[in-house]
Structures are given as structure tokens and as C-alpha cells.
Amino acid sequence: MNYEGSRVAKVLGIKYPLIQAPMSWVTDAHLVAAVSEAGGLGVLGPNAGYNTLTTDMNETIERMRSEIRKVRTLTDKPFGLNVLLMSGEALDEFTKSWVTMAAEEGVTHFVSVGNASEQAFGFMKEFGGTIIHRPLTPTVDNMREAEALGADVLVATGYDEGGLIPASALGTFTVVPTMVDAVDIPVMATGGINDRRGVKAAFALGAEGVYIGTRFIVTQESPAADNVKNAIITSGYANMAFVSPLQRSIRTRTADRLAALNLDKQNTLDLDREISKLGGLRPGMLEGNMDEGIVSVNTGIDIIKSNPTVKELIDQLLELN
Ligand SMILES: Cc1cc2nc3c(=O)[nH]c(=O)nc-3n(C[C@H](O)[C@H](O)[C@H](O)COP(=O)(O)O)c2cc1C
Known part of the structure; x- marks a missing residue:
């Protein structure tokens, strides 16, 4: 090109x-x-x-x-x-x-x-x-x-x-x-x-x-944590979940908890606000504390x-x- x-x-x-x-x-x-x-x-x-x-x-x-x-x-x-x-x-x-x-x-x-x-x-x-x-x-x-x-x-x-x-x-x-x-x-x-x-x-x-x-x-x-880079390399769309109506994440302990709430029709929490309260993308993506955070990526990570x-x-x- x-x-x-x-x-x-x-x-x-x-x-x-x-x-x-x-x-x-x-x-x-x-x-x-x-x-x-x-x-x-x-x-x-x-x-x-x-x-x-x-x-x-x-x-x-x-x-x-x-x-x-x-x-x-x-x-x-x-x-x-x-x-x-x-x-x-x-x-x-x-x-x-x-x-x-x-x-x-x-x-x-x-x-x-x-x-x-x-x-x-x-x-x-x-x-x-x-x-x-x-x-x-x-x-x-x-x-x-x-x-x-x-x-x-x-x-x-x-x-x-x-x-x-x-x-x-x-x-x-x-x-x-x-x-x-x-x-x-x-x-x-x-x-x-x-x-x-x-x-x-x-x-x-x-x-x-x-x-x-x-x-x-x-x-x-990239300043992202090394374990996050590895997680993206080894993950695919099959390992992802919606953690709010507008955010996806690679599955982590926190992502799974949020994803369950996102699927729960009785849930009244604003999940985007909950993610902000947890520090947004900082704990998961910058600090590599995957248990405590989320890892936001696109749907095509299988090919990375x-x-x-x-x-x-x-x-x-x-x-x-
Ligand atoms: C981890 C992450 C954080 C993002 N944060 C912002 C942001 O702070 N401001 C913004 O304008 N877009 C933000 N975006 C969206 C990107 O600017 C861009 O629209 C998106 O990454 C493009 O899609 P791709 O990830 O499939 O390449 C973010 C995207 C990712 C993956």
C-alpha cells in the first residue's frame, strides 16, 4: 500500500x-x-x-x-x-x-x-x-x-x-x-x-x-504490566466477559464478579461507576494486579x-x- x-x-x-x-x-x-x-x-x-x-x-x-x-x-x-x-x-x-x-x-x-x-x-x-x-x-x-x-x-x-x-x-x-x-x-x-x-x-x-x-x-x-501483556497474548475472545453494558474484560476474579452482576437482572449498581471506584484500568492493566482489576481489550485478541x-x-x- x-x-x-x-x-x-x-x-x-x-x-x-x-x-x-x-x-x-x-x-x-x-x-x-x-x-x-x-x-x-x-x-x-x-x-x-x-x-x-x-x-x-x-x-x-x-x-x-x-x-x-x-x-x-x-x-x-x-x-x-x-x-x-x-x-x-x-x-x-x-x-x-x-x-x-x-x-x-x-x-x-x-x-x-x-x-x-x-x-x-x-x-x-x-x-x-x-x-x-x-x-x-x-x-x-x-x-x-x-x-x-x-x-x-x-x-x-x-x-x-x-x-x-x-x-x-x-x-x-x-x-x-x-x-x-x-x-x-x-x-x-x-x-x-x-x-x-x-x-x-x-x-x-x-x-x-x-x-x-x-x-x-x-x-x-507500552507501560502495561508484563503479566497483562502475556495474558493478552495467551487469551482469546473465549476468555472475555462483559463487565458492564459498555465494557469488556479478559476474565479475572474481579471481571467475573462484575460480569455476574451485569447478567443479573436484579442488579441496580452502575457497573461503570463500580469499575471507576476500583481504580479504573490502573490495578489490572498498569499494576498487573489482575485479581483486583479488569483488562479491557478488543474482541480480536486471539490474533495478538x-x-x-x-x-x-x-x-x-x-x-x-
Ligand atoms: C485499555 C483501554 C483504555 C482506553 N481508554 C480510553 C481513554 O481514556 N480515552 C479515549 O478516548 N479512549 C479510550 N480507549 C479507546 C481507544 O482510544 C480506542 O478507541 C480503541 O482502543 C480502539 O479500538 P481497538 O482497541 O480495537 O484498537 C481505551 C481503549 C482501551 C483498550
Whole structure:
């Protein structure tokens, strides 16, 4: 495949139309810099580089500032920052401070996820921002709306993905061509892309780039715990369970407990909130305490069989060697 002249690469100022998706707790400066150095766009996700939780807004922002500075010491290539637009407000105080800090640090590739708004997009654009937008549940209407509000690139997410999954059960093969036909700006595909066959399929469906999360967890540079990387290599979809209506996990003791509650029609607990109370993805994925946590991955982990360097992985995915 020839990626020369790809619209995504051009708009983002990178070599290959590939983004390492932001993932809470399991990205850090090393992973992000390695992706950008290899020609893709690395993206810092929430809690990047840290193994303790803070709920203080200023500390959250200053921690990310220091991680951004770390990336800068490792690469001079562009990289991005996750901006979560999920509070229900058009532009909340946290998002304003978060984007302002990024812009002060010279980061202007914003991977916004959630609800597009004129105010939030306008604010990012004031800093000369490039907006890669991903609705959690893609629809023709919300993709067109994000395009009209000024997104530069859109990401179409299939139900196969790891993390918080879309509320509609449309697989990547359905979502990608539907969204490609709905808008004029470039659409990237995400959800279950774990090898070169997935990458080729995404482009065959009309995507102009690939946005990949789970596969990057199992790389040398990823901060995920070694036993988690091994668990992904040795597990398959048969070892997974729904731990809430919107989250899957490899089976662990905690995942089994949550999965039982998820199946129990009498259950009234908000299981996503329960997962947050347990520390989100930190205990299971970053600390490797699999009993006490969950391991969120996509549906295609049967085909993940190695722990390469980021450069080796990108070379394999894009058939560069
Ligand atoms: C462990 C994990 C954590 C995630 N955390 C976030 C997050 O904090 N912010 C976000 O925008 N997306 C998050 N996602 C979703 C990814 O950005 C991306 O949409 C997804 O991983 C793509 O699908 P794939 O895993 O099949 O490649 C997460 C995904 C995973 C697997």
C-alpha cells in the first residue's frame, strides 16, 4: 500500500496515516514518542505516565504538562492529547485549562472524544488546533455535525473496540463505509484492527487511516504490566466477559464478579461507576494486579501473539518491510 499523499498524513503533518489511540493509564511518554518517531501519531491518554490517582484538577493538568515535556525530550515529531468531551457541558472549565496547557506546551493535535460542540471546537481552533474527533457511538448525524463544526479528521468506531464500547452494536465493517459515505473529510477506522489484514480491510472499506488501541498495549514500550501483556497474548475472545453494558474484560476474579452482576437482572449498581471506584484500568492493566482489576481489550485478541517494539509493530501493520 502506498501511503504517499494520504490526506490524513498531510492534515496531521505525519508520515503514515496511523494513530495510536489514547488509553487511560496505559500510555506514557515512551509509547507516544516511539509511535511518533516511527511515523504515526502517538497520543497521550488520561493519567499518562503516572501510577497514582489524583482528583485535583490543577495537579491533573500539571502532571500531563510534565508528561508532554518528557515526550519532547524523546521526539521532535508531532504527537497528540486526548480531550474528553463527555461532561455534558459544551465547554467545561477543566477542558479549557487542559487545552490551554497543551497549547502552552506546543501540542495542537487534539483527539477529542465524546460530544462535539461549537464552543469546544472553537476553543481548540483558537490555538491553531487540529481536531481528530471520535464520537463514542458514531451515527451519520453526529459525524456530519462534527464535520460542520470544524473537525479535521473523524474516527469511526466499531463495536469490536477495546475500552468503552459504542452503545450501538455496529461492527467496524458496517460503521466505516457508512461514515465514509456520510462526510467529505477523512475518516479513520477503529475497532479490532490488530494486524496487517485489519489495516488493509480498513482501507478497502474507504477509511483513510487507522486508529489503533489494544494492539499497542502489547509492545515493548507500552507501560502495561508484563503479566497483562502475556495474558493478552495467551487469551482469546473465549476468555472475555462483559463487565458492564459498555465494557469488556479478559476474565479475572474481579471481571467475573462484575460480569455476574451485569447478567443479573436484579442488579441496580452502575457497573461503570463500580469499575471507576476500583481504580479504573490502573490495578489490572498498569499494576498487573489482575485479581483486583479488569483488562479491557478488543474482541480480536486471539490474533495478538507477540510483544514487538512499536517500530516493529508499525512496520508489520503497514507492511513497510
Ligand atoms: C485499555 C483501554 C483504555 C482506553 N481508554 C480510553 C481513554 O481514556 N480515552 C479515549 O478516548 N479512549 C479510550 N480507549 C479507546 C481507544 O482510544 C480506542 O478507541 C480503541 O482502543 C480502539 O479500538 P481497538 O482497541 O480495537 O484498537 C481505551 C481503549 C482501551 C483498550
